[in-house]
Amino acid sequence: MPQRRLVTSRSQEPRQRFAEELRKLRALRGVSLRQLGDRLGWDYSLFGKMEKGETLGGPEVVQALDQYFGTPGMLLALWELAMGDRTQFRERYRQYMALESDATSLWHFAVSVLPGLLQTPGYAREVLAAGGLKGDELEQQVEARMGRRELLAGEDPPHFRTILSEAVLRTPLRDPTQWRQQLEYLLEVGERDDVTVQVVPFGAGLHGLTNADVMFLRLPEGRTVAYAENGYRGELIEEIAPVERLQRAYDSVRDLALSPAESRKFILRILEEVPCDPST
Known part of the structure; x- marks a missing residue:
């Protein structure tokens, strides 16, 4: 059976998809990065970095973008997916x-x-083990943390x-x-x-x-x-x-x-x- 082709051309990687949606929405609104920054109260360079995938920003700025573009919750959902990667x-x-x-x-x-x-080695070992690490990987991470x-x-x-x-x-x-x-x-x-x-x-x-x-x-x-x-x-x-x-x-x-x-x-x-x- 032939593999099913994806209908959408949008990226399936969460961070890239988030950046793509930001670029598309700003283009549809017809505003520059500087105008967007002026209207929302953030430095416009932040939005440029978000559209390039260099940063995800924080929940406050994403909520403001959702409100500005009239996409209630959509951008925040994409942001959460990207943050979870x-x-x-x-x-x-x-x-x-x-x-x-x-x-x-x-x-x-x-x-x-x-x-x-x-942290001491004993503290680091218990904290890291509680996070699911074990065996050689656990000991390597404890050693790395002690190096810090x-x-x-x-x-x-x-x-x-x-x-x-x-x-x-x-x-x-x-x-x-x-x-x-x-x-x-x-x-x-x-x-x-x-x-x-x-x-x-x-x-x-x-x-x-x-x-x-x-x-x-x-x-x-x-x-x-x-x-x-x-x-x-x-x-x-x-x-x-x-x-x-x-x-x-x-x-x-x-x-x-x-x-x-x-x-x-x-x-x-x-x-x-x-x-x-x-x-x-």
Whole structure:
């Protein structure tokens, strides 16, 4: 039986399909990239990158495009499909890693898991195993994650600030010994001049970063990019307006956080609650 031919000439790859639809809709509306940017309030270069498939943008800009073009929900659905493509996720993460190695300072917020830069081998192994890794692949990823810690251990490391939701510290490892080692390492690293650790207690209430981890990278040329992720996908954000909105949310969270000194006391209290190893 002959293979059935596709009737449509549109791309079947989610990211390319999303870019194609954006180009087609703008052409039908008869507006330039600059006019589109002026009317929606985003830098027009963002739309150019989205139409080339260089970036997917964020949900806010896609929703605005859906409204402008009169395609309620269509573009957002295509965007979600493109975001779910694992090949593109890995590529975006590789881009992020390259930028991270060049950053002059890093600011981070964690919802439920410690940042990789501060993880011990035991913590990294349990987190990665929970994500489905096992065997040689698991050990390779643990080793790779430990290699990332060297970023903060060089002669001229970037300044690193992490703000941890209390949930991070209330989610222990299964092995109390490994959990104790992780908390001790967190306290140790927090003593470095170039590392700042703060905690947002549950009592601070809801805030603008409740649902996602985010990392801001200050690059040598002066610009700042962000990488936001949840348990299923991540997005490298380079456009000025979305990054600034995230930064404002981050500043608000920092205002809610305990001071570094009070945060250290908080972590010490958590450490005191961890059962001691009966063999010691």
